[in-house]
Amino acid sequence: MIAKFFASGGALDKAIPGFQARQPQIDMAQAVADAIKADDQLVVEAGTGTGKTFAYLVPALVSGKKTIISTGSKNLQEQLFHRDLPLMTDALGFTGLVSLLKGRSNYLCLDRMSRQITESHGIHSDPKLLSQLVQVRTWSSSTKTGDLGECDAIAEDSPVIPMITSTNDNCIGRECPSYEECFVVKARRKAMESDVVVVNHHLFLADLAIKETGFGELIPEAEVFIFDEAHQMPDIASQYFGQSLSSRQIQELAKDVEIGYRTEAKDMRQLQKTADRLSQAAADMRIVLGEPGFRGNWREVITSPAIQREITRLTDALDLTHEVLKLALGRSQLLDTAFERATLLKERLKRVCDTSITGYSYWYECTPRHFSLHITPLSVAEKFHEQIEQQGGSWIFTSATLAVNDDFSHFSQRLGLTPKQQFSLESPFDYEQQALLCVPRFLPEPNSVGIADRLVDMLAPVIEANNGRCFFLCTSHQMVRDLAEGFRARLDLPVLVQGETTKQKLLAEYLERGNALLVATGAFWEGVDVRGQALSCVIIDKLPFTAPDDPLLKARIEDCRLRGGDPFSQVQIPDAVITLKQGVGRLIRDKKDKGVLVICDNRLVTRPYGAVFLRSLPPIPRTRDVAGVGQFLSSVNNAVAPADHEEQHSEA
Template identity: 40%
Template sequence: MHAEPAGASEPDTALAEHCDALFSPGSPLQAELPQWSVREGQRALALAVASAISDRAILLAEAGTGTGKTLAYLVPALLHGGRVIISTATRNLQDQLYTKDLPAARRALGAAVSTCVLKGRSNYVCLYRLQRAAEWVHGRHAHAQLRRIAQFAKADARGDLSALSGLEENSALNFLVTSTTDNCLGADCPDYKACFVMKARREAMASDVVIINHHLFFADLALRGEGVTELLPTADTLILDEAHQLAEIGVQFLGARCGTAQVVDLSRDVLASGLQHAKGLADWQSLSGALERAARDLRLVAPQAPGRLSQLQMTDLPGWDVALHDLQAQLAHTAAVLSAHAEAAPEFERLMERCATLQQAFGNWQSPAVESDEGATPQVRWADVGSAHLRLQSAPLSIAAAFAALLAQRRQAWIFTSATLSVGGNFRHARSALGLTPEHGGCAPVEQGVAPRCRELRVTSPFDYAAQARLLVPQDLPLPNQPGYSEAVGALAAQLAAANGGGTFVLTTTLRAAKIIAQTLRQSLPGRAVLEQFDESKPALLARFAATPQAVLVGSHSFWEGVDFPGDQLTLVVIDKLPFAPPDDPMVAARLARLEAAGRSGFMDYSLPQAALALQQGAGCLVRGEQDWGV
């Protein structure tokens, strides 16, 4: 077990000198990493990381594309020793770090450290739920997939579904064979000793380097149910890569949410447990069906088209209050039936708790949002309407206060890095979003003669963008808010793609625009492969794009970053319009209103910085290496 980090230490000059030598000519890195070459920016970043680790300081580091930031933070972290937690934006990036970047750094340094990946519980097969899943699966294909999952769970030591090829990332089966914090039986589960989630947590607690993702990081801070909060106090160094995403991911988890999907899941567990432990004592089929219908009726009150609605928009919908009341009543009735037979199984007690939790959560939406106490972070409520389900959510406008409190708990090294972390050459936007200001307590004012705890570094990209890329700004398109704009963008993209010798990305700001542009491209380029978001899972689409010469891929927000196609695989990127967040989005509207009320500019202080960061990410897809080129 690793001890909790001690207090402040003397600067580790040996660490800085070692890093300096490793990132200079004649480095042993060259022998282990044939593609590696000396980069002044990478060296500067590694030295800044080494200094922050030695001083247990906070570092905000922007490293332009091509800097080699992953190696720049891995080398000093591994050389320093102690426990290191690395968090990145996605599970794909987690896997890349674990299977590619980290092993390469370990080999180059000869570092004998233990490493592991820790993901959220929804990534691991739940052996208990796997046994029950057959009750809810219909169709030959689904049953065949379920058998594959069962065989995989028997043969694989980790039970991580990402290792099972051919399984759709958003498959309904995933929900049936994995657990949530709601339905996990914990130590009462008959499969507790063999549980893949518990195995992963035990491995993480015994490892020197643990790779997690931002969703898991914040989910655990909010729910304390994923195993990360046990790790944080034992870490000497915490590295948060793709840190520009932290603020937006954080607000998703640092609030409260409830949804009809949770109710449907509960209804199925009530039916399965009732039939297993108390068959004949109640009409479990009718009880489960009534609960599922109540959830479905609440969803049907909302508009058919998916989208996001404010609390006011939801409460004004005809039938909303009645459907919400009926759902709460059905949850209360279900809890009463379970209580009457509670002695049948310990599982019933947990089901009753889930009923009570959901009843209270939905009940909160029958009353207006309570004004926040003075000094507290304001909350905003909204509803995410999906094709089949409805999720009600409240969240803080900012994670700044919560994150500043986390940083103040103990003296550790925190490294925040990304290719896009500054706006206009400064880090004010990032500092404010993460609570790294004296106002939030995340960083105290700098004292004369004392090295600041919160530091900054900007390293520009080594690529020659003026020579490697061209920018085209068409002058004859309709205005973005005029009819036919997306069709015109699609027609222009078709002309450019037809003349392009490599692959093409068309990045849009809305799903509706993506559909229109993809349709226009298919009509204009009948012989060209046009791939569209949601045709397949994101990994499958990206794999097809890489394997298909001169392919065209049309995607919205999730395709703006986290992709890497060197050379001729991607030589043209079309962006339909500047990626400003929609001002009618409840969270965006609340943030803008708060800034304006404080006498600040919502556009200059929020909308413009957010759009600038998103644009940098989208445009950054084009040039990924010194030999890349494009428009």
């Protein structure tokens, strides 16, 4: 039945120029259709080029059941909604309603925007922010969705965004004067009426965990749940089944108290004082917590007298805010909501500081301006399984990286899944001809002193001979900095570095230059699609084991031990294998792509567990000779330049 849509002369063949069905794609589509029909769970690993998007969209659309599709990021969400779904709905003649739903922080809040514009005309106004606010207000009169991603006037990381969007904590709901025009309410109403709703994992899991008002009803109504880039689900689920408190939440509360004073309760000067004190207490705690970019063990640092002192100050500031807001109750909806938030944040602070409760990891994280305190359950398997049982319906999980050595238990057990079927699809790429894997000889030990200099000396000639066109993926920010410095001193080619601008701008500049080396970490290991010879060399500094002092990893190791398992083979190796597979996946994105993968870690060949990594990778020919890498790249570069790649839908 499902196969006919993919057959020669079928619906997809007629609608998509050059469409060619592949057996693995048909097998996946059939398995998805069976799971939907029987309300089963299904886990499918489908590598790049197997066509997994169409393989789950076709059976979902023809099933007639309400479907939620969740993706790993907002970028993928938009690609699915704006590119792949319209193509499929046209091909299949699907007439149902399709909608895109993001988290509330993506939508303009009309009430908060008008308050900010009033506030920014005061003595403290920043002309640049006021200019952006005016541009957003102009855009707001023409937008239908209120999705700030569509507003070209402001950058995605603009500091104005948190000021003009609402959070779960500060939304005043039906009491809001702009409730009927609210873009979040409109988006959610549309989602409630739709047959297919595209969300992302963060939104889906936030909803599952807290049943956010107005959206919690959406998910029980669905009968089919499909998760693309599903390998991210266990870690994201951990975040949402725990609790957290951040300086951003505290600062936003302080800001709203200040706005309430300036606009609606000008006779209550103590509101301004309490807002200043709250803001200062959060800033002082951030300074005491130390370096940015660091995840630490909260259970350990909370014993320090300096931290205890700041917790007391923060607690006192929240208590004072709570008491002052109690006096202002009934003065304005903004201040009434702020009172509820102060109550909630007081409770959260108390909870995250009670580290005696077992079964959780207690950790903190610092960015240059903010800190966040977290408690995360050691395992989410029971909670997630419980939710699946309550919701019913069919649950389908797919990604290019789910199996470790053809075994899916690492993924399935973390989410408490009991799938009827779990299998891998064979890739259509000819890795034997298209790629070469090199683990160079004479490598220094990972983490040894001066390793970045050695890698620069060894690999600069390869990068030079390839005229750039290379990603160097690192496992730490420090290695990114060290390698960037070394390569900039050594190469005449452009060296682009993650952190110096946004991910989107960096990628755009890489493609525009055509001869660059991009040195990056985390964000570039997955979700980046560079096809053709623009990227013909991917170098990885070492096997991507998570840092042993990472508090989340420590928690999972503790949980594994409590269950009588071996944490290294059951937690650390599988995690690193999945991450490595994601990094390797950047290289070959198309049937015509060719390139070299260099992994600078002897452990792949000297340690017994190296075999687990190698068996989990595609069947790429291997060498230990760096000179062989140069020869392979020369042969690729000397070949007749392939015709420019058109945007192909074979990926989908």
